[in-house]
Amino acid sequence: MEGNVIRAARYPFLPEAREFVSRHIDLSLESLDKTGSEAALKRAVERVKDALILKEVRVTPQHESNYVREMLSFPLAIILVSAISNEYIRRIYSLGESRGAYKRMLRENDETLLFIGERLGVRGIMDNNGFIKISIPTYLNLAYVFHEHRWKLVNRIVDKGYVWVSRTEYARLIQVEVNNYVYEKTLEPIPVTVVPQRLKEAMKTIIETWNKLEESKPSHAISEEAGENPPCISRILKRMEAGENTSHFERLVIATFMIAKGKDIEEIIELFSKQPDYKYNITKYQVEHLSGLRGGGKKYSVPSCRTILANGLCYPDEKCKGVKHPLGYGGRSIGGKPRVS
Amino acid sequence: MVAGVLEASLEFLKREFFKYYYENLDRLVPPGPIGKREFGFFLDKKGGMLRHKCFNNLKDFHEFVLKEIPLDIYVSAARYEDPGNRDMGEKKLIDAELFFDIDAESAALDSDESAWICLKCGKYDYGIKEKCPACGSDIEYLETVNEEQLNKALKETDKLVRILTDDFGINSNSIHVFFSGNRGYHVHVNQEEFLSLTAESRRELVDYLLIQGFEEKKLIEVLRKKSLIINDLKGVIGRIYRRVLDSISSGKNEVVYTKSRLLKYINQAIEELKVRIDPVVTIDTHRLMRMPNSINSNSGMAKRAIELKKLLSFNPLREAVVLGEGEVIVKVKIAPRFKLCGRTFGPFKDEEVELPAYAAAYIVCKGMGEYAGG
Numbered sequence: 051m052e053g054n055v056i057r058a059a060r061y062p063f064l065p066e067a068r069e070f071v072s073r074h075i076d077l078s079l080e081s082l083d084k085t086g087s088e089a090a091l092k093r094a095v096e097r098v099k100d101a102l103i104l105k106e107v108r109v110t111p112q113h114e115s116n117y118v119r120e121m122l123s124f125p126l127a128i129i130l131v132s133a134i135s136n137e138y139i140r141r142i143y144s145l146g147e148s149r150g151a152y153k154r155m156l157r158e159n160d161e162t163l164l165f166i167g168e169r170l171g172v173r174g175i176m177d178n179n180g181f182i183k184i185s186i187p188t189y190l191n192l193a194y195v196f197h198e199h200r201w202k203l204v205n206r207i208v209d210k211g212y213v214w215v216s217r218t219e220y221a222r223l224i225q226v227e228v229n230n231y232v233y234e235k236t237l238e239p240i241p242v243t244v245v246p247q248r249l250k251e252a253m254k255t256i257i258e259t260w261n262k263l264e265e266s267k268p269s270h271a272i273s274e275e276a277g278e279n280p281p282c283i284s285r286i287l288k289r290m291e292a293g294e295n296t297s298h299f300e301r302l303v304i305a306t307f308m309i310a311k312g313k314d315i316e317e318i319i320e321l322f323s324k325q326p327d328y329k330y331n332i333t334k335y336q337v338e339h340l341s342g343l344r345g346g347g348k349k350y351s352v353p354s355c356r357t358i359l360a361n362g363l364c365y366p367d368e369k370c371k372g373v374k375h376p377l378g379y380g381g382r383s384i385g386g387k388p389r390v391s
Numbered sequence: 392m393v394a395g396v397l398e399a400s401l402e403f404l405k406r407e408f409f410k411y412y413y414e415n416l417d418r419l420v421p422p423g424p425i426g427k428r429e430f431g432f433f434l435d436k437k438g439g440m441l442r443h444k445c446f447n448n449l450k451d452f453h454e455f456v457l458k459e460i461p462l463d464i465y466v467s468a469a470r471y472e473d474p475g476n477r478d479m480g481e482k483k484l485i486d487a488e489l490f491f492d493i494d495a496e497s498a499a500l501d502s503d504e505s506a507w508i509c510l511k512c513g514k515y516d517y518g519i520k521e522k523c524p525a526c527g528s529d530i531e532y533l534e535t536v537n538e539e540q541l542n543k544a545l546k547e548t549d550k551l552v553r554i555l556t557d558d559f560g561i562n563s564n565s566i567h568v569f570f571s572g573n574r575g576y577h578v579h580v581n582q583e584e585f586l587s588l589t590a591e592s593r594r595e596l597v598d599y600l601l602i603q604g605f606e607e608k609k610l611i612e613v614l615r616k617k618s619l620i621i622n623d624l625k626g627v628i629g630r631i632y633r634r635v636l637d638s639i640s641s642g643k644n645e646v647v648y649t650k651s652r653l654l655k656y657i658n659q660a661i662e663e664l665k666v667r668i669d670p671v672v673t674i675d676t677h678r679l680m681r682m683p684n685s686i687n688s689n690s691g692m693a694k695r696a697i698e699l700k701k702l703l704s705f706n707p708l709r710e711a712v713v714l715g716e717g718e719v720i721v722k723v724k725i726a727p728r729f730k731l732c733g734r735t736f737g738p739f740k741d742e743e744v745e746l747p748a749y750a751a752a753y754i755v756c757k758g759m760g761e762y763a764g765g
Contacts, residue, residue, distance in 0.1 A: 187587075191588070194589070207625050210560040
């Protein structure tokens, strides 16, 4: 029993943590104002701050031993993030929770790791060699967020409906599921008017932290003009146009995004022309490589929102809500000509 | 689709199609539930597709078919909350069957058998030409359904079905194979766990089948560590691995396996092992699929289900012929030799011939001639 409770405190997104909370505490907004959940609320704020500052929510043995507070702090943190209703905070918080969970999962024994996966719908079966097999649809629904080629189904051992992954990879896939779960939860709208005073104060603390962090960052103000491109892309394009030196990853994002949008190779090369280290031939080679015209014909995919966020390049706006991939920004409109077979 | 045929020809086709649909209505059953599917139709020769159609029940659908006698009938692979909505987003996708399309390649050109038609002046003849000899414009070769190429496509389809069952673990009861009625094969998969795959996930399945994005470097590493013999390596990696080992062992022993040589073997293996599906079809969850047992107006043959057990012995040019045998007259412009129902027809040029309705319909559908009375 004790072990199970600790586990639920360590992974408060598990169904048993939810059950525990709902059995013991009234989570309705009215009662939150009264019950002695002061400590849990404080811890909830800490969770979000951890995510904002460290991009990882830490859970120590001390936290775990105070398991009621710990378990309660998670739904409270969700309420706070939902009520703040800032897309970046939503994303960074879900990333922080999932990253922390990933690190903790790596230290678990096989049984616990498989248990967590199972409870989150990422069922895995361990074989005799310590590898874990999971069903192909489950794998695909999670692994698509990864960019590296080793995650492609074609590069995996596949048999009878299963994909084989290592323990670490399994934990990574569960991390994606945790991220999705937390993010979805924070999308539930909570009107500020119904939020009790104490929670409002907690929200204020979080927003202050976020503002402070924003001030220390280089400016990323994006003009209000509503473009077709997601804000992360617009921002890099602005930087490139201003001749600022962009990182390898930023260039990769731009090139793959423009290729996916069907832009002409020459047009894409032109975008890079103001880079301090610009050389036409090298850029051409690289863009062609990414588009699959060179080197084995691998076409590189556009990194997902998660990867972009993890690289510190996500600056979401309202239209990003629910979007998981830059190409999905603004709602994919498919239609027009009938496509039949 | 029949473009530009004369009114009399269209009436002939509709008459023949009606007869078939009237007698085979019970076979014309779309995948369910019917109320969640979008339908599309080509109703006339002018081209525009009537889509976003939906039906509450089978009876309404059948009534529509008998009333309109569509030239082609399509149904969505997807199920929608609101299939009739004209806005694709507003249709609200529930899920979609996995859908694969394998097309037969065009037959090689032959100076005696190939026929061409000028896209500008309409001149036509047999032989191989670069441009129209009369006006110098671009020409187009007339495509008939080639038995040999269809056979190749059928083998490719068999390859696909094996991977679906062996690698993807799809139950053979959930795999439905069809001859498209003209030049290819369709495979529909309705296994529950695969229905809600997103377009991105479907892309991964496509890359797996086409062996795209494969990391050769890793396999080269494995191959170069000779001590490492992995016989039970599963999936496409295993197949490539074993194929390369075969190439190595059939070569001379003293050959040093340089990276470039291994890479060559790997690429050969990939060419051999990949399944030539049309990637766009599988990735697109909003795709409309030709309706099973409906007539394909590119040939007058029907889209036909094939029993998995009899896959490789399926004879499309016999089993998909569904129109009548009554003789009618067609005025043929040009029609290369073709085979249907075990009979060979043609080659014809500038002649009126009396043919069974199914062969006449074939000529009309291919735009090679016009109906000239029964």
